[in-house]
Amino acid sequence: MAEPRTVADPRPAEPAPKPGPAGAPAPGATRPPLRHRLAERGIDRLLLLLLPAVATLIALFLYPMMYGVGLSLQPRSGGIFANYVEFFTDPYQSGTVWKTMRLALPAALFNVLASVPIAYRLRGRFRGKRLLTAILVLPVTLGTVLVADGILRYFGPRGWFNRVLLELGLIDEPLRLIYNYWGVMFSLIITGFPFAFLLVLSYLSGIDPTLERAAATLGAGPWQRVRRITLPLLAPGLATTFILSFVLAFSVFPSANLVGEPADETRVMAIAAYQAAFERYDYTMASTIAVLMGAFELVVIALVLLWRGRLYTGHTGGKGA
Amino acid sequence: MSGGVVESVRPQDGFETLRMEGVTRRFGSSVALSDLNLTIRGGEFIALLGPSGCGKSTALNCLAGLLPLSGGSIWLDDRRIDTLPPERRGFGMVFQNYALFPHLSVRRNVGFGLAIRKVPKDEMRRRVDEALKLVELTEHADKLPGRLSGGQQQRVAIARAIVIRPRLVLMDEPLSNLDAKLRLQMRTEIRRLHQSLGLTTVYVTHDQEEALALADRIVVLRAGRVDQVGTPEEVYTDPVNTYVAGFMGYRNLLRLPVASRSGDRAVLAEPGLRLTGTVREEFTGDTAIAAIRPDGFRVVPEGGGSEGERDGIRITVEVVEFHGREVAVEGVTETGRVIHCRLAERVAPGDKIEVCAPPERVLVYGPGGETGE
Numbered sequence: 115m116a117e118p119r120t121v122a123d124p125r126p127a128e129p130a131p132k133p134g135p136a137g138a139p140a141p142g143a144t145r146p147p148l149r150h151r152l153a154e155r156g157i158d159r160l161l162l163l164l165l166p167a168v169a170t171l172i173a174l175f176l177y178p179m180m181y182g183v184g185l186s187l188q189p190r191s192g193g194i195f196a197n198y199v200e201f202f203t204d205p206y207q208s209g210t211v212w213k214t215m216r217l218a219l220p221a222a223l224f225n226v227l228a229s230v231p232i233a234y235r236l237r238g239r240f241r242g243k244r245l246l247t248a249i250l251v252l253p254v255t256l257g258t259v260l261v262a263d264g265i266l267r268y269f270g271p272r273g274w275f276n277r278v279l280l281e282l283g284l285i286d287e288p289l290r291l292i293y294n295y296w297g298v299m300f301s302l303i304i305t306g307f308p309f310a311f312l313l314v315l316s317y318l319s320g321i322d323p324t325l326e327r328a329a330a331t332l333g334a335g336p337w338q339r340v341r342r343i344t345l346p347l348l349a350p351g352l353a354t355t356f357i358l359s360f361v362l363a364f365s366v367f368p369s370a371n372l373v374g375e376p377a378d379e380t381r382v383m384a385i386a387a388y389q390a391a392f393e394r395y396d397y398t399m400a401s402t403i404a405v406l407m408g409a410f411e412l413v414v415i416a417l418v419l420l421w422r423g424r425l426y427t428g429h430t431g432g433k434g435a
Numbered sequence: 436m437s438g439g440v441v442e443s444v445r446p447q448d449g450f451e452t453l454r455m456e457g458v459t460r461r462f463g464s465s466v467a468l469s470d471l472n473l474t475i476r477g478g479e480f481i482a483l484l485g486p487s488g489c490g491k492s493t494a495l496n497c498l499a500g501l502l503p504l505s506g507g508s509i510w511l512d513d514r515r516i517d518t519l520p521p522e523r524r525g526f527g528m529v530f531q532n533y534a535l536f537p538h539l540s541v542r543r544n545v546g547f548g549l550a551i552r553k554v555p556k557d558e559m560r561r562r563v564d565e566a567l568k569l570v571e572l573t574e575h576a577d578k579l580p581g582r583l584s585g586g587q588q589q590r591v592a593i594a595r596a597i598v599i600r601p602r603l604v605l606m607d608e609p610l611s612n613l614d615a616k617l618r619l620q621m622r623t624e625i626r627r628l629h630q631s632l633g634l635t636t637v638y639v640t641h642d643q644e645e646a647l648a649l650a651d652r653i654v655v656l657r658a659g660r661v662d663q664v665g666t667p668e669e670v671y672t673d674p675v676n677t678y679v680a681g682f683m684g685y686r687n688l689l690r691l692p693v694a695s696r697s698g699d700r701a702v703l704a705e706p707g708l709r710l711t712g713t714v715r716e717e718f719t720g721d722t723a724i725a726a727i728r729p730d731g732f733r734v735v736p737e738g739g740g741s742e743g744e745r746d747g748i749r750i751t752v753e754v755v756e757f758h759g760r761e762v763a764v765e766g767v768t769e770t771g772r773v774i775h776c777r778l779a780e781r782v783a784p785g786d787k788i789e790v791c792a793p794p795e796r797v798l799v800y801g802p803g804g805e806t807g808e
Contacts, residue, residue, distance in 0.1 A: 322534065324530055325536060327501050328535075330500075330520070331500075331522070332551060333522045333525070333552055333599065343536055347537070428579065430537060
């Protein structure tokens with residue numbers, strides 16, 4: 115809720131003149147001590163509390179990353195960009211980009227879109243909400259390997275899924291759902307959905323339910339209320355959720371090996387990097403692929419953020435907004 | 436204000452009466468609203484008054500269609516409407532937290548109901564402009580609601596509710612989030628809109644002053660039941676019971692022994708206190724409750740007649756608040772009762788004074804009522 119202001123003054127208050135040495139100090143005025151001038155700009159000893167976090171970040175993230183970038187520019191043979199040139203000219207390597215995108219984009223999109231109706235139904239209070247949420251979130255705790263094991267049994271040629279379809283006469287021979295694209299897709303959905311769902315649920319709970327009721331009294335039916343009020347307010351949250359789901363799915367590695375076809379259909383970038391590093395011992399190429407993974411992710415993230423930037427992202431009236 | 440402006444928001448299809456018959460709403464095992472019967476005439480301003488939890492907001496949400504009824508029915512003339520969803524009732528509603536759509540500009544907020552109704556662009560623009568002019572927000576039309584002050588947001592909410600020319604406007608404590616000065620200003624604004632547009636309005640509030648100032652008729656609710664329905668005058672001067680009296684500013688509710696009774700006059704007395712009052716509620720027995728407003732008292736000059744035969748309450752002044760031409764005094768009687776009065780005389784804490792009230796300003800109720808003790 116906005117602070118009540120006098121009606122006559124609709125403009126936001128003028129920012130207070132900057133304290134400290136914004137202009138030339140008045141002649142004769144004594145300059146305040148350096149410590150005070152720094153404190154006015156938010157620099158004081160409290161900043162030291164950031165030191166452990168900054169040190170960790172530099173040691174465990176920034177340094178390895180820069181080291182990797184440096185490594186990728188020192189190929190075994192050729193000029194500094196030789197690895198990059200090789201990656202893009204060898205279809206066996208450059209094809210992994212498409213194979214990864216083909217898994218990560220639809221999986222992230224599905225996880226986000228499937229979360230919306232379920233979270234919409236589950237917001238607010240009702241009996242058994244906790245139990246239902248727990249069941250939906252459970253796969254997070256299982257770990258990829260366990261999920262992969264389950265997928266192999268359930269979706270296998272002799273698994274329940276195919277047996278039921280065969281019994282019902284819907285299919286004549288078992289569907290091939292493991293050791294290929296679909297196996298990895300199922301795994302990405304099972305492990306990625308809970309993250310997306312929890313995020314969407316919290317974004318939805320941040321939207322004031324009175325807004326939809328107000329829309330109802332103005333004549334909007336259920337679908338119009340969702341389309342004109344809830345979805346526009348939820349869209350920035352969906353964009354963020356999509357980005358996180360996408361990043362999660364993009365670095366898929368275990369399930370691409372365990373339930374996919376790592377030699378061909380699900381040879382994702384992570385597998386290519388792994389093979390370069392631990393089968394051919396070419397760390398420079400592995401680093402190149404890792405750097406490119408980051409680059410492609412950033413491209414997708416940038417596109418989504420560009421779209422998100424055009425949306426309304428202010429407060430949505432509810433708790434946690 | 437020009438006639439054209441008024442025309443564009445005047446309700447198109449009015450109605451003769453809106454009847455709530457035995458409207459009941461339960462939440463689990465608790466009854467929020469019990470058997471509410473109320474007939475609202477077209478053009479009337481009704482205030483539902485009561486403390487929080489009395490069922491007034493429940494009644495409003497039932498009217499709006501935001502809460503299904505547990506029992507009873509609502510009729511618009513001879514059409515039953517309590518089974519219609521909110522979007523098909525054609526009522527405008529103003530919410531306590533305004534409920535403006537934060538992602539839409541003021542203009543698109545106000546135009547929302549018209550856009551849903553697929554009103555042609557030209558007409559929509561004209562009607563939105565006129566509604567904005569009516570609430571004096573024309574220059575803010577293209578801002579997002581978050582950029583406006585509380586009072587401005589409330590005016591957007593009102594414009595949004597009336598631009599659809601509703602049969603009925605429902606207001607749920609619309610002023611409770613505003614500061615005191617703005618509240619008075621908006622109160623006048625709402626009254627002015629009602630008078631110039633003739634909009635039938637149901638207004639929920641816990642503030643008796645607001646209800647008295649705005650309403651044609653007041654419905655006083657307590658614990659889901661109606662205690663009294665009447666004009667502000669009736670409810671103010673003749674509350675049916677001590678609960679309504681307490682709500683209407685009768686701060687002194689004194690349970691006292693009855694000394695004598697003749698016709699509609701009763702004399703209540705105890706050491707240091709004697710009051711003659713008007714009987715408002717039949718009772719038997721030897722105790723009764725006297726209800727007196729703080730401004731019903733005046734100071735008795737010293738030595739005015741013999742003790743025990745004239746009315747008066749001897750009090751020791753404890754707290755004095757300055758209120759301009761008057762002071763609000765809290766005093767204690769010999770028997771330890773607290774008396775609130777507003778007096779023209781300047782008194783100081785520790786003073787011993789005697790106050791009295793004329794019989795017509797002392798209302799006597801049976802001993803069963805609430806005194807808030």
